[in-house]
Structures are given as structure tokens and as C-alpha cells.
Amino acid sequence: MTKKVAVILCGSGYKDGSEIRESVFTLLALNQLNAHVECFAPDDWQKDVVNCLNGKNMEEKRNMLVEAARIARGKIKDIKELKAKNFDALMIPGGFGAAKNLCTFAFEGSAGSVRSDVSGVIRSFYQEKLPIGAVCIAPVIVAMTLKNENLLLTLGDEGEAAQEIVKLGHRHQQCLSSDCVVDKEHRVVTSPAYMDDGASMAEIFQGISKAVREVLSF
Amino acid sequence: MTKKVAVILCGSGYKDGSEIRESVFTLLALNQLNAHVECFAPDDWQKDVVNCLNGKNMEEKRNMLVEAARIARGKIKDIKELKAKNFDALMIPGGFGAAKNLCTFAFEGSAGSVRSDVSGVIRSFYQEKLPIGAVCIAPVIVAMTLKNENLLLTLGDEGEAAQEIVKLGHRHQQCLSSDCVVDKEHRVVTSPAYMDDGASMAEIFQGISKAVREVLSF
Numbered sequence: 001m002t003k004k005v006a007v008i009l010c011g012s013g014y015k016d017g018s019e020i021r022e023s024v025f026t027l028l029a030l031n032q033l034n035a036h037v038e039c040f041a042p043d044d045w046q047k048d049v050v051n052c053l054n055g056k057n058m059e060e061k062r063n064m065l066v067e068a069a070r071i072a073r074g075k076i077k078d079i080k081e082l083k084a085k086n087f088d089a090l091m092i093p094g095g096f097g098a099a100k101n102l103c104t105f106a107f108e109g110s111a112g113s114v115r116s117d118v119s120g121v122i123r124s125f126y127q128e129k130l131p132i133g134a135v136c137i138a139p140v141i142v143a144m145t146l147k148n149e150n151l152l153l154t155l156g157d158e159g160e161a162a163q164e165i166v167k168l169g170h171r172h173q174q175c176l177s178s179d180c181v182v183d184k185e186h187r188v189v190t191s192p193a194y195m196d197d198g199a200s201m202a203e204i205f206q207g208i209s210k211a212v213r214e215v216l217s218f
Numbered sequence: 219m220t221k222k223v224a225v226i227l228c229g230s231g232y233k234d235g236s237e238i239r240e241s242v243f244t245l246l247a248l249n250q251l252n253a254h255v256e257c258f259a260p261d262d263w264q265k266d267v268v269n270c271l272n273g274k275n276m277e278e279k280r281n282m283l284v285e286a287a288r289i290a291r292g293k294i295k296d297i298k299e300l301k302a303k304n305f306d307a308l309m310i311p312g313g314f315g316a317a318k319n320l321c322t323f324a325f326e327g328s329a330g331s332v333r334s335d336v337s338g339v340i341r342s343f344y345q346e347k348l349p350i351g352a353v354c355i356a357p358v359i360v361a362m363t364l365k366n367e368n369l370l371l372t373l374g375d376e377g378e379a380a381q382e383i384v385k386l387g388h389r390h391q392q393c394l395s396s397d398c399v400v401d402k403e404h405r406v407v408t409s410p411a412y413m414d415d416g417a418s419m420a421e422i423f424q425g426i427s428k429a430v431r432e433v434l435s436f
Contacts, residue, residue, distance in 0.1 A: 012230065012238070013288035020230070020289055024242040031419040052287035053294065060278075069270035070231035071238055073412075076271065194291075201249040 002036050003088040003216050008079065008118065009041045009068035010101040014194070015050035017064070019095030022135050022193045023071045025205045026093045029212035038087075039076040041068040042117055047100040064101055079117050084124040089215050094136020094193055105140045110164040112144065119145040129187060133215040135208055136193040137161065143168045152183035156192030178203040180211035189214045220254050221306040221434050226297065226336065227259045227286035228319040232412070233268035235282070237313030240353050240411045241289045243423045244311045247430035256305075257294040259286040260335055265318040282319055297335050302342040307433050312354020312411055323358045328382040330362065337363040347405060351433040353426055354411040355379065361386045370401035374410030396421040398429035407432045 007026060011017020030037050041064045049060040069076050084090075092098065099105045104112035114122075122145040125132050134142050139153045140161065148169030155161045155172065162172040173181045177199035180191035191211040193204045225244060229235020248255050259282045267278040287294050302308075310316065317323045322330035332340075340363040343350050352360050357371045358379065366387030373379045373390065380390040391399045395417035398409035409429040411422045 014291050015288075017288075020238055021242050021245075021291070024239050025246075027239075028243075028419045028423055032423075051284055052290075052292055053284045055292070066269055066271045070233075070235075072270075073232050073239070074270050074273070201246045205246055205250075 010097040011067040017097035022093040029209040039072040041065040091133040092138040110167040131187040131218040154181040156195035228315040229285040235315035240311040247427040257290040259283040309351040310356040328385040349405040349436040372399040374413035
């Protein structure tokens with residue numbers, strides 16, 4: 001049976017939007033396993049626009065939905081239209097945008113907040129016991145939304161970000177970018193991807209593919 | 219032995235730059251086969267900026283090198299620094315940018331011209347008998363640069379674009395997006411990718427992977 005999976009994006013680019021490679025790997029892995037995919041993003045401004053060549057902020061405004069359409073090849077909808085009841089699973093790729101646009105983790109750590117449209121979607125998938133996959137830094141969005149649910153998550157190494165996960169009432173497990181962590185009880189799957197900047201594309205694709213396979217197996 | 223491959227990008231997005239998925243698939247396939255990759259793009263304005271959600275032109279200017287850095291995660295150089303003698307092969311992903319930014323094929327067909335920095339690079343790889351891979355619409359750039367060389371190329375179906383290839387003094391071979399065409403004599407490998415808009419991501423990745431394997435096998 002074909003599984004229907006919603007993917008949340010938030011721009012297109014590793015410094016200010018959804019990480020492009022992680023997003024494409026997620027979509028490719030889902031397609032390779034015959035999932036039916038629909039992409040969604042908030043129809044709102046990115047937190048910032050960063051020149052990904054020199055890392056400096058640009059005096060521009062870009063819209064998360066419009067930019068994410070670059071990755072989605074135009075086939076993407078406003079996150080307001082995303083209803084858990086129409087899907088079997090949710091996937092959230094990472095990138096700085098996940099920590100800056102979808103929530104304020106990049107600025108406030110575990111004290112930050114998640115956009116209400118995004119937290120609403122995560123909560124509804126969780127309540128319906130539908131699996132949620134999150135890549136790279138995106139697990140922090142799940143951790144902030146589902147505070148104190150004692151989820152088992154990974155952000156790769158046991159660094160500062162991992163400590164914030166624990167502060168939010170969850171458990172952190174170290175993991176390579178070529179692998180993923182499965183919380184069977186809560187149906188949450190996470191893979192570190194570019195949390196390890198030194199990981200190869202092949203390793204990251206392997207990790208995301210494993211995560212996608214686990215998400216689809218629930 | 220690790221092969222060194224140069225990849226030419228020209229922005230980031232399917233309506234106005236390098237097609238994101240084709241670019242990522244090319245980089246992933248190269249990495250999976252242990253190639254050492256360097257990305258390059260012209261440090262110049264894109265021909266246009268297109269809202270990939272509604273297809274309309276945007277009143278903005280974006281730089282090919284700066285935007286391509288989103289795909290390359292900042293690791294990209296000005297195409298002026300690309301010297302064939304430092305590499306074993308060249309790969310060019312497709313997308314509208316390939317036909318609008320790197321050459322004028324989108325507006326003038328076979329009567330158009332190729333940016334001199336890009337045609338210079340292609341000519342030098344060709345003269346050094348180094349393999350060249352081109353994806354989607356990008357074979358037209360090779361066809362325009364190497365006019366009347368009787369290359370065997372594919373743009374997928376036998377459509378209008380394919381006829382322009384023949385006008386330029388080459389041969390066109392029909393091909394599925396899950397496959398590639400190899401011109402052994404001239405060391406040029408092409409794969410249609412999103413020339414078939416209905417092809418799946420898995421099929422396109424398969425075709426690009428085959429093309430990359432052939433390029434590395436010379």
C-alpha cells in the first residue's frame with residue numbers, strides 16, 4: 001500500500017532555509033520506497049536571507065513557501081492546508097531554516113518557541129500516533145513541541161544542542177550521520193545528517209534513507 | 219584512484235538556475251563513487267529570477283555563484299578558476315538556468331550562443347580528451363560549443379529541442395530518464411532527467427548515476 005507522507009520545508013538553502021541536500025535526499029528516499037509525497041511550507045518571510053558564499057546577511061526578504069518551491073519544483077502548499085488525517089507520516093528535513101524559521105532554537109535554545117502552525121501539525125500527527133521523521137537539527141522542533149514526552153532523539157554527537165534536548169525532557173542518543181535513531185514507543189525517527197559537517201553525501205543519504213524506511217515501516 | 223570532477227552550476231532553482239535535484243543527484247552519485255568534486259559557477263547575474271511557486275518573474279537580481287553556493291554549501295568557486303588540467307572530468311547538471319544563464323538556447327535555440335567562460339571550459343576538456351557529462355537540457359551547451367563535431371547526445375524524446383541538436387551538426391538518440399547515452403568516441407555522456415517532467419525522482423537518480431559511472435569509467 002502506498003503511504004502518504006507530508007514533508008515540511010521552509011526556504012531553500014543551507015544558511016537560511018531547508019538544507020537543500022537533506023531535503024532532496026528525503027524526497028528521493030521516499031520516492032525510492034514508493035511513498036506519495038506532498039510538500040508544505042509556511043507562507044511567511046524567512047527569518048533572514050544569507051549569502052551562502054560568504055556567510056553574510058543580505059538586505060533582502062524571501063518567502064519560505066516561494067523559496068521552498070525551488071526544491072519542490074512548484075508542487076508545494078501552504079502549511080495551513082496540512083491535515084494529519086490525510087497522511088500516514090510526517091518528515092522534516094533540517095538546515096538553519098529549521099532552527100531559525102520554523103522555531104527560535106537557533107537564538108534561544110530550549111527556551112525558544114515553535115511556530116504555532118508547525119507545532120500544531122506535529123502535535124496532530126503525534127496524537128494520531130502517526131510516525132514523525134526529523135533530520136539534522138529538525139529534531140529540536142519536535143522536542144520543543146512535545147516537551148517532557150521523554151522522546152529518544154539524536155542530533156549526532158553529545159554536544160550543546162544535545163544537552164538542550166535533555167533540558168526539554170527527552171533522551172539523546174549519539175548516532176552517526178549514516179544511521180538513524182528509532183523511538184519505537186513514540187514513533188519518532190531521527191538522523192543527524194549535516195549535524196556532522198564532515199559526513200559525506202553518501203553517508204548522509206544512507207542515514208536519511210534508513211530513517212525514511214523506518215518511518216514508513218510503522 | 220580518486221577521479222577529480224568539476225561540476226558547473228548557475229544558480230539554484232528549477233525555473234531560473236541549476237535544477238536543484240539534478241545538481242544534488244549529480245553530486246551524490248559522484249560522492250558514492252568516491253570522486254573528488256569541485257563546484258564552479260559564473261560570478262555574474264542570472265538572466266532572471268522566477269517565483270517557482272507561480273512561475274512569474276520577480277523584480278530581483280540574483281548572482282549565479284552566490285545562489286549556487288546554496289547547493290554547494292559554500293564550497294564553490296568562480297568558473298574563471300576552472301582549469302581542465304586540474305581535473306579528470308566535467309559534469310553539467312540541467313535546469314532552466316543551463317538554457318538561460320549559461321547559454322541563450324532558451325531564447326534562440328540552435329542559433330544562440332554560449333557564455334565564453336563556459337564554452338572555453340568545455341572546449342578545453344574536449345581538447346584534452348577528458349570526459350564530459352551533461353544532464354537534462356545541458357547537452358545543448360555542449361552541442362553549441364562543439365558545433366559539427368557529430369556528437370551522439372540525448373535530450374530524452376525526439377522533440378523540438380532534439381531537432382536543434384541535429385541542426386548543430388550532431389546526432390540525437392532517444393533515451394529514458396532512467397538511462398543515459400554514451401558517445402564513446404567523443405567521451406560525452408548525457409542523461410535526460412527532467413526533460414521528462416513525468417519521470418520519478420528514483421528514475422532520474424538512476425539515469426544520472428549511470429551517466430556519472432560512465433563519465434568516471436573513461
